Amino acid sequence: MRTSDFSEPFLLINFKTYIEATGKRAVDLSRRIEEVGKSADVRFGVAPQLCDIAQVAAQVEIPVFAQHIDPVTPGAFTGHVLAESVKAAGGSGTLINHSERNVQLIDIEKSVLRAREVGLSTAVCAGTPRLAAAVALTEPEMVAIEPPELIGSGRAVSKERPEIVTDSVRKIRAVNQNVRILCGAGITTGDDLYAALKLGAQGVIVASGVVKAPKPEDVLTDFCKAVRKYL
Amino acid sequence: MRTSDFSEPFLLINFKTYIEATGKRAVDLSRRIEEVGKSADVRFGVAPQLCDIAQVAAQVEIPVFAQHIDPVTPGAFTGHVLAESVKAAGGSGTLINHSERNVQLIDIEKSVLRAREVGLSTAVCAGTPRLAAAVALTEPEMVAIEPPELIGSGRAVSKERPEIVTDSVRKIRAVNQNVRILCGAGITTGDDLYAALKLGAQGVIVASGVVKAPKPEDVLTDFCKAVRKYL
Amino acid sequence: MRTSDFSEPFLLINFKTYIEATGKRAVDLSRRIEEVGKSADVRFGVAPQLCDIAQVAAQVEIPVFAQHIDPVTPGAFTGHVLAESVKAAGGSGTLINHSERNVQLIDIEKSVLRAREVGLSTAVCAGTPRLAAAVALTEPEMVAIEPPELIGSGRAVSKERPEIVTDSVRKIRAVNQNVRILCGAGITTGDDLYAALKLGAQGVIVASGVVKAPKPEDVLTDFCKAVRKYL
Amino acid sequence: MRTSDFSEPFLLINFKTYIEATGKRAVDLSRRIEEVGKSADVRFGVAPQLCDIAQVAAQVEIPVFAQHIDPVTPGAFTGHVLAESVKAAGGSGTLINHSERNVQLIDIEKSVLRAREVGLSTAVCAGTPRLAAAVALTEPEMVAIEPPELIGSGRAVSKERPEIVTDSVRKIRAVNQNVRILCGAGITTGDDLYAALKLGAQGVIVASGVVKAPKPEDVLTDFCKAVRKYL
Numbered sequence: 001m002r003t004s005d006f007s008e009p010f011l012l013i014n015f016k017t018y019i020e021a022t023g024k025r026a027v028d029l030s031r032r033i034e035e036v037g038k039s040a041d042v043r044f045g046v047a048p049q050l051c052d053i054a055q056v057a058a059q060v061e062i063p064v065f066a067q068h069i070d071p072v073t074p075g076a077f078t079g080h081v082l083a084e085s086v087k088a089a090g091g092s093g094t095l096i097n098h099s100e101r102n103v104q105l106i107d108i109e110k111s112v113l114r115a116r117e118v119g120l121s122t123a124v125c126a127g128t129p130r131l132a133a134a135v136a137l138t139e140p141e142m143v144a145i146e147p148p149e150l151i152g153s154g155r156a157v158s159k160e161r162p163e164i165v166t167d168s169v170r171k172i173r174a175v176n177q178n179v180r181i182l183c184g185a186g187i188t189t190g191d192d193l194y195a196a197l198k199l200g201a202q203g204v205i206v207a208s209g210v211v212k213a214p215k216p217e218d219v220l221t222d223f224c225k226a227v228r229k230y231l
Numbered sequence: 232m233r234t235s236d237f238s239e240p241f242l243l244i245n246f247k248t249y250i251e252a253t254g255k256r257a258v259d260l261s262r263r264i265e266e267v268g269k270s271a272d273v274r275f276g277v278a279p280q281l282c283d284i285a286q287v288a289a290q291v292e293i294p295v296f297a298q299h300i301d302p303v304t305p306g307a308f309t310g311h312v313l314a315e316s317v318k319a320a321g322g323s324g325t326l327i328n329h330s331e332r333n334v335q336l337i338d339i340e341k342s343v344l345r346a347r348e349v350g351l352s353t354a355v356c357a358g359t360p361r362l363a364a365a366v367a368l369t370e371p372e373m374v375a376i377e378p379p380e381l382i383g384s385g386r387a388v389s390k391e392r393p394e395i396v397t398d399s400v401r402k403i404r405a406v407n408q409n410v411r412i413l414c415g416a417g418i419t420t421g422d423d424l425y426a427a428l429k430l431g432a433q434g435v436i437v438a439s440g441v442v443k444a445p446k447p448e449d450v451l452t453d454f455c456k457a458v459r460k461y462l
Numbered sequence: 463m464r465t466s467d468f469s470e471p472f473l474l475i476n477f478k479t480y481i482e483a484t485g486k487r488a489v490d491l492s493r494r495i496e497e498v499g500k501s502a503d504v505r506f507g508v509a510p511q512l513c514d515i516a517q518v519a520a521q522v523e524i525p526v527f528a529q530h531i532d533p534v535t536p537g538a539f540t541g542h543v544l545a546e547s548v549k550a551a552g553g554s555g556t557l558i559n560h561s562e563r564n565v566q567l568i569d570i571e572k573s574v575l576r577a578r579e580v581g582l583s584t585a586v587c588a589g590t591p592r593l594a595a596a597v598a599l600t601e602p603e604m605v606a607i608e609p610p611e612l613i614g615s616g617r618a619v620s621k622e623r624p625e626i627v628t629d630s631v632r633k634i635r636a637v638n639q640n641v642r643i644l645c646g647a648g649i650t651t652g653d654d655l656y657a658a659l660k661l662g663a664q665g666v667i668v669a670s671g672v673v674k675a676p677k678p679e680d681v682l683t684d685f686c687k688a689v690r691k692y693l
Numbered sequence: 694m695r696t697s698d699f700s701e702p703f704l705l706i707n708f709k710t711y712i713e714a715t716g717k718r719a720v721d722l723s724r725r726i727e728e729v730g731k732s733a734d735v736r737f738g739v740a741p742q743l744c745d746i747a748q749v750a751a752q753v754e755i756p757v758f759a760q761h762i763d764p765v766t767p768g769a770f771t772g773h774v775l776a777e778s779v780k781a782a783g784g785s786g787t788l789i790n791h792s793e794r795n796v797q798l799i800d801i802e803k804s805v806l807r808a809r810e811v812g813l814s815t816a817v818c819a820g821t822p823r824l825a826a827a828v829a830l831t832e833p834e835m836v837a838i839e840p841p842e843l844i845g846s847g848r849a850v851s852k853e854r855p856e857i858v859t860d861s862v863r864k865i866r867a868v869n870q871n872v873r874i875l876c877g878a879g880i881t882t883g884d885d886l887y888a889a890l891k892l893g894a895q896g897v898i899v900a901s902g903v904v905k906a907p908k909p910e911d912v913l914t915d916f917c918k919a920v921r922k923y924l
Contacts, residue, residue, distance in 0.1 A: 052320065132869075134798065366567065
């Protein structure tokens with residue numbers, strides 16, 4: 001990830017713990033995402049579950065993100081997610097502080113540092129413009145503004161609450177010029193994505209909009225058209 | 232795992248987040264553990280990190296445990312560990328409530344139920360005899376008594392504090408006759424293991440004693456001799 | 463609290479963080495509860511918020527419970543609830559593991575021990591019969607079975623799900639004969655309370671049923687009639 | 694608290710859960726702190742335990758802070774700390790995110806908002822300069838930089854790691870000109886305090902340095918001399 005080159009939008013598909021994207025289906029969906037992206041020259045990434053990272057990473061070349069890491073170093077931390085293990089499994093980045101996996105402030109900085117140490121890209125999430133700026137101070141590669149109340153709602157943040165995106169962009173840029181800004185929550189169509197890019201986002205995080213779609217390829221193709229239209 | 236057949240001890244090797252047992256090294260160590268066990272007809276299992284489960288399970292036939300699962304169902308639970316994903320990756324069981332990953336009481340029962348629903352074996356940990364009996368009431372396949380103060384100490388619970396093991400066995404059996412009882416903490420030699428079995432344990436959990444050993448095979452072989460001596 | 467004398471039911475009114483029972487209103491409500499109890503010779507206790515314990519305890523003689531304590535000893539634990547401070551404020555007991563303040567299994571045992579050390583009575587909550595028995599093993603003075611799904615529902619556990627109460631009583635008594643068994647969730651009338659006592663509970667926990675009642679005295683008086691009818 | 698008037702340093706004494714500052718001893722210590730401050734015209738505040746706020750606030754006129762509040766509104770939140778209850782008990786402010794009571798990032802913003810709604814002053818803690826700036830974006834009245842590794846160490850942050858203070862001041866001021874900056878950790882003498890003020894802090898948080906001192910008045914008097922020397 002070249003974070004300071006924001007010319008190409010980045011679309012991260014978060015698989016959450018959806019059964020439609022678990023195990024073999026995570027690998028299959030990742031392949032289809034890669035294929036659509038390759039055809040349209042649009043940059044996608046996937047964030048499968050921890051147990052699926054290795055199998056997904058073995059099958060695709062697009063970035064594979066963990067959905068969470070713990071701020072631990074190698075040692076006696078049973079049940080925790082070590083940055084090194086994500087890397088060893090073929091992961092290339094990680095989400096941090098997703099609204100469904102909120103962490104303590106102190107752990108955000110530690111996790112960003114741990115990820116950087118092992119060469120993982122980072123996308124730190126926040127639910128409000130002020131918190132988006134706050135996490136930008138920890139210098140991750142990406143900040144993702146996702147208002148929790150719109151996540152999974154089908155109502156796109158970029159259309160329903162465009163001011164949240166613009167306000168986040170303004171507040172983030174006041175403290176960090178080199179972070180890629182993503183937005184997410186409720187994005188399900190190319191129009192939603194196009195609106196997000198116009199508001200200043202350099203990418204999006206999408207989950208149910210793709211994973212739960214009857215035909216994910218249709219949504220992905222729609223996204224690609226929006227990116228091409230924008231560029 | 233046939234939990235009610237306690238005649239054959241079960242030795243679960245917990246890889247924690249040790250760098251010596253991360254990624255390829257997790258696969259390699261698992262293979263060596265399997266080999267020693269096969270030679271000596273002793274039942275081993277391994278508990279690698281979540282990201283390593285798929286690769287380990289693809290290479291060995293012995294039971295592969297997760298170190299933790301979350302009590303979530305398929306859905307919007309970014310960053311959580313879904314029982315189904317452990318199963319899909321080839322896992323056959325999970326630790327729950329390890330002292331390095333303590334969970335709320337309510338989540339112990341939920342996690343045991345979730346594991347059972349998807350066909351994962353369960354080993355619930357507790358740090359005191361009373362809590363070992365308490366978790367036995369949630370009807371997991373195994374209960375593991377591990378006094379936190381001895382974990383990683385090199386001083387075996389079975390020798391240093393034998394009364395903790397016997398007291399746990401007594402308290403657990405008073406409420407549950409069908410659960411396999413493991414003990415752990417500081418076990419590094421065949422003698423430690425033999426003592427544990429004599430005290431009434433039907434197996435052990437070992438971590439640094441194997442993972443951090445200069446020659447893990449030597450420790451594993453020593454364990455096998457202790458099991459054969461005991462049987 | 464003489465826990466082994468179960469002849470007199472104990473009715474604990476949990477003030478939660480209801481504004482109707484905060485500050486002066488906590489003191490006022492406690493006085494009214496005491497008065498009704500005294501008139502009818504029925505044993506009530508109150509569980510106000512931490513900041514209100516001292517003022518409430520200065521004004522009433524009935525037991526004043528904390529809603530939560532932390533398993534810490536005196537020392538550097540900023541923001542935690544020290545058992546000694548509850549006691550010093552005039553508290554005589556504490557709830558532990560309420561479904562709105564779930565704690566780790568390990569902290570339940572520690573908290574019960576800490577409370578006992580300083581002379582606080584303990585009422586440990588659990589949401590299912592099995593967990594009620596599990597917490598009974600930590601030997602608190604009281605166990606409270608409260609199915610989370612009925613809390614605040616207005617549908618009484620003792621009427622809606624009587625088998626939860628009887629099953630809890632059976633499972634608890636199998637492991638602990640000396641603990642007082644309370645039940646709670648949805649109890650708002652004397653009938654609900656009477657049903658609970660008939661099912662084997664030696665008391666109840668009530669929150670919104672009293673605190674949010676238009677006329678708390680009417681509910682309290684109804685409770686007293688139920689107790690007198692039962693005895 | 695007039696936060697934008699930084700001319701008078703503010704010295705907040707954190708009682709933690711020290712037994713020397715629990716119950717009556719909290720009231721007594723608060724009185725002595727007030728007295729020394731009044732004599733020397735130096736502004737002190739105290740942060741006793743939650744159960745002690747009401748009794749302390751009834752006896753002193755200096756600001757009384759909670760050590761923690763939860764980001765909850767009035768309602769069914771058993772065992773949580775409601776901002777309104779701190780206010781009703783006579784509290785005038787609250788610590789948030791102390792390193793011994795770390796909270797999730799999202800809860801910092803919510804807690805600051807809740808405190809402001811009820812008229813409580815806020816002092817948000819952070820352990821590193823970057824995080825100090827991050828929390829400053831939530832617009833509390835005060836930000837406290839306290840490196841966890843020096844807390845309780847007896848080695849003053851202002852002398853041992855002066856660059857942490859200056860770096861924090863610089864980073865905080867880049868994003869917030871109206872927040873009072875406190876520093877803490879290891880401050881036990883007037884010299885430590887003087888050094889902190891010279892580095893740009895507008896106050897300090899002190900705990901064991903006062904609470905555990907053989908003669909707290911001596912330390913407090915020493916602090917006052919340092920303030921007078923600085924002004």
